[in-house]
Amino acid sequence: MKFFARNNNTCEFCKAKLASYEELISHARHEHHRTIVKCSGCGKEFIHEKDRLHHQREEQERKVKNRYR
Ligand SMILES: [Zn+2]
Ligand SMILES: [Zn+2]
Structure with a gap:
């Protein structure tokens, strides 16, 4: 049984539900011609x-925390 506790895979442009985040990215790229940014x-x-920047900041913070563990 699969649980989708937090389904973030809904397209914000047309409200389509995608099975995975990867599919959502691919959908946004092909259906809405969005430019996809990479970490x-x-x-x-x-x-x-802004999502990428937020992710990279979190990733950076995680690295800093690991260093002082
Ligand atoms: Zn869409
Ligand atoms: Zn990353």
Whole structure:
């Protein structure tokens, strides 16, 4: 049984529900011709530049925390 506790895979442009985040990215790229931005650290893709910046900041904070553990 699969649980979708937090389904973030709904398209914000047309409200279509995608099965995975990867499909959502691909959908936004092909259906809405969005420019997809990539995290330079892990290669994760984002629809919005601000989401990427937020992710990269979190990733950076995680690295800093690990260093002081
Ligand atoms: Zn859509
Ligand atoms: Zn990343």
